[in-house]
Amino acid sequence: MPLTQLTFQPGIDTENTETGAEGRWIDCDKVRFRKGLPQKIGGWTKQTEDYYVGVGRALFTWFDLSGFRYAGIGTDRKVYVYRDGTDLDITPIRQTNAITSVFDTTATSANITVNHTAHGANVGDFITVSNCDASVGGITASNVDAEYEILSVTNNDAYVIQSNQTATTSNTNVANCTVAYQIPVGPSVQTFGFGWSAGPWSAEAWNEPRSSSIIDIDIRQYSLNNWGEDLIVTVKDGSSYEWDTSNGTAITNRASLIANAPTRSTLSVVSNDTRHLICMGTETTIGTPDTQDKMFIRWSDQENYNSWQPNVTNSAGSQRIAGGSEIRAAETSKGQILFWTDTTLNSMAFIGPPFIFGFRQLGSDCGAVSLNSTIVIDDVAYWMSDGQFFRYAGAVQEIPCTVLNHVFDDINKTQYSQVYAGQNAEFSEVIWYYCSSSSDQVDKYVIFNHAEGSWYFGSLDRSTYVDLGVYPNPLATQYLANSTANTFTQINGLTAGRSLLYNHEDGVDADGSALSAYIESGDGDLADGENFSFINKVIPDFKNQTGNAVITLKTRDYPNSTQVDGEAITVSNTTPFYNSRIRGRQAAIKIENSELGSNWRFGTLRINIRPDGKR
Numbered sequence: 001m002p003l004t005q006l007t008f009q010p011g012i013d014t015e016n017t018e019t020g021a022e023g024r025w026i027d028c029d030k031v032r033f034r035k036g037l038p039q040k041i042g043g044w045t046k047q048t049e050d051y052y053v054g055v056g057r058a059l060f061t062w063f064d065l066s067g068f069r070y071a072g073i074g075t076d077r078k079v080y081v082y083r084d085g086t087d088l089d090i091t092p093i094r095q096t097n098a099i100t101s102v103f104d105t106t107a108t109s110a111n112i113t114v115n116h117t118a119h120g121a122n123v124g125d126f127i128t129v130s131n132c133d134a135s136v137g138g139i140t141a142s143n144v145d146a147e148y149e150i151l152s153v154t155n156n157d158a159y160v161i162q163s164n165q166t167a168t169t170s171n172t173n174v175a176n177c178t179v180a181y182q183i184p185v186g187p188s189v190q191t192f193g194f195g196w197s198a199g200p201w202s203a204e205a206w207n208e209p210r211s212s213s214i215i216d217i218d219i220r221q222y223s224l225n226n227w228g229e230d231l232i233v234t235v236k237d238g239s240s241y242e243w244d245t246s247n248g249t250a251i252t253n254r255a256s257l258i259a260n261a262p263t264r265s266t267l268s269v270v271s272n273d274t275r276h277l278i279c280m281g282t283e284t285t286i287g288t289p290d291t292q293d294k295m296f297i298r299w300s301d302q303e304n305y306n307s308w309q310p311n312v313t314n315s316a317g318s319q320r321i322a323g324g325s326e327i328r329a330a331e332t333s334k335g336q337i338l339f340w341t342d343t344t345l346n347s348m349a350f351i352g353p354p355f356i357f358g359f360r361q362l363g364s365d366c367g368a369v370s371l372n373s374t375i376v377i378d379d380v381a382y383w384m385s386d387g388q389f390f391r392y393a394g395a396v397q398e399i400p401c402t403v404l405n406h407v408f409d410d411i412n413k414t415q416y417s418q419v420y421a422g423q424n425a426e427f428s429e430v431i432w433y434y435c436s437s438s439s440d441q442v443d444k445y446v447i448f449n450h451a452e453g454s455w456y457f458g459s460l461d462r463s464t465y466v467d468l469g470v471y472p473n474p475l476a477t478q479y480l481a482n483s484t485a486n487t488f489t490q491i492n493g494l495t496a497g498r499s500l501l502y503n504h505e506d507g508v509d510a511d512g513s514a515l516s517a518y519i520e521s522g523d524g525d526l527a528d529g530e531n532f533s534f535i536n537k538v539i540p541d542f543k544n545q546t547g548n549a550v551i552t553l554k555t556r557d558y559p560n561s562t563q564v565d566g567e568a569i570t571v572s573n574t575t576p577f578y579n580s581r582i583r584g585r586q587a588a589i590k591i592e593n594s595e596l597g598s599n600w601r602f603g604t605l606r607i608n609i610r611p612d613g614k615r
């Protein structure tokens with residue numbers, strides 16, 4: 001009989017049964033489609049060997065006026081800047097105090113109690129001690145001067161830190177020093193508020209804590225934006241700060257509070273056309289955090305982010321919008337700013353005095369799930385909503401998705417806030433990283449190829465992502481929850497949890513380890529009717545293959561029959577064909593690799609089929 005060519009449509013289809021997906025691919029990992037053909041994705045290498053404290057929650061790249069490349073990295077615990085091989089901790093300082101009679105020590109213990117009235121610090125916050133004027137329990141003053149993570153909080157007037165040395169004597173109220181307090185750390189995962197006073201009045205019996213909750217405790221997130229060559233950092237539900245590149249990479253160059261700006265906002269965005277700094281979900285009374293309104297928008301004067309009070313000589317202003325309960329995300333687009341609530345898509349466009357900006361609702365029942373679940377590519381917006389994917393190109397459209405059940409049947413909706421969208425322009429891809437139902441940190445991704453209309457997915461722990469442009473490769477962060485690796489700055493008492501920054505699409509391996517990948521097809525009929533067939537010859541067709549790939553043919557007799565794996569055959573770019581002995585009514589194919597340096601792009605597969613009986 002003549003050879004039969006097996007052909008498959010591009011993309012993954014999980015909406016059909018394995019038999020119903022004849023001529024389709026149904027499962028994959030670390031595989032993409034390009035011009036209709038599946039291929040292994042690119043590998044990654046470390047951008048820097050330095051470890052960052054905490055889990056990455058924001059990643060932004062830009063150039064300064066001298067052409068230096070920068071990457072801003074926000075974690076649940078710190079804010080960093082990376083510049084061409086140099087890392088800098090720019091976490092803002094909330095207050096600095098000179099205090100007297102500070103430390104208590106206990107002999108043979110490394111724990112030191114810091115006595116500071118109304119310190120306002122929490123467990124896990126970071127402080128820097130300097131100018132210590134005496135030894136502390138036998139620990140020299142020079143060793144006391146250091147950065148610390150707060151180990152525990154005794155009360156409003158004292159907390160405990162851990163030295164890198166052990167005290168030799170017990171002392172009380174020893175030494176004077178200066179303490180700089182960094183802004184409080186935030187949660188690394190989305191949680192619910194329980195306990196006393198959580199929720200409405202009388203929801204439980206008297207003196208009983210809440211046993212259930214509708215109160216979300218949000219993860220720490222940031223909006224990172226350009227203001228010329230400088231970086232604007234807005235802490236979600238916090239203040240806005242500026243980091244000035246002209247002050248260089250000295251350790252004293254930290255992000256500083258923007259004067260007169262709102263002190264509590266959901267997010268910020270810079271209007272590139274008009275140079276306004278815009279805070280969304282912000283305060284109705286500037287400087288009064290309790291007046292935060294999740295649907296209220298303020299913008300600064302043009303070219304002046306220190307001026308926020310509207311008057312006849314500036315263009316500052318405000319607007320409360322309708323449609324939804326909170327603003328969740330915003331993106332700049334051509335001639336407008338798009339922003340999403342939990343239920344709607346809206347636009348904000350410059351119209352000039354007296355109103356400055358005009359607002360329109362562009363769609364309903366299409367809200368975004370998180371701060372970073374949206375992206376604009378070539379003036380087309382793409383985003384993840386609850387149970388759906390949408391795009392906007394003049395009108396809101398639901399994107400037909402052939403892997404919808406795969407994503408939303410196995411997504412941790414409590415951790416929707418961690419969803420992070422990115423693009424890979426080289427391959428026309430929109431990527432969403434998300435948490436599977438069994439994970440409280442990002443471990444999965446789904447990709448929409450907007451040029452070819454295909455979908456595919458896989459497993460990868462990347463909490464942030466930004467495309468090439470400033471840097472020659474896409475960058476992404478990986479979170480290592482149990483890592484206690486040394487960071488580029490010495491921090492005493494530092495607890496576990498580190499992130500690494502990677503170059504993606506760099507080589508074919510996973511930072512020196514083999515990058516395994518596979519793709520598997522649905523079942524296709526080998527013959528019509530009730531006939532069984534025997535496959536005795538397979539001719540593979542690969543392009544740009546290096547190393548080996550493994551091909552496995554799988555058959556079954558009926559849709560509900562157990563699938564039988566044939567022999568797994570290793571093929572190289574010199575394998576013309578291989579012989580097989582496998583029979584059935586329906587057949588599927590799996591292609592995979594697990595070796596260092598392996599790379600492949602699959603073309604077609606031809607098989608020799610002859611009629612056979614069921615044995």
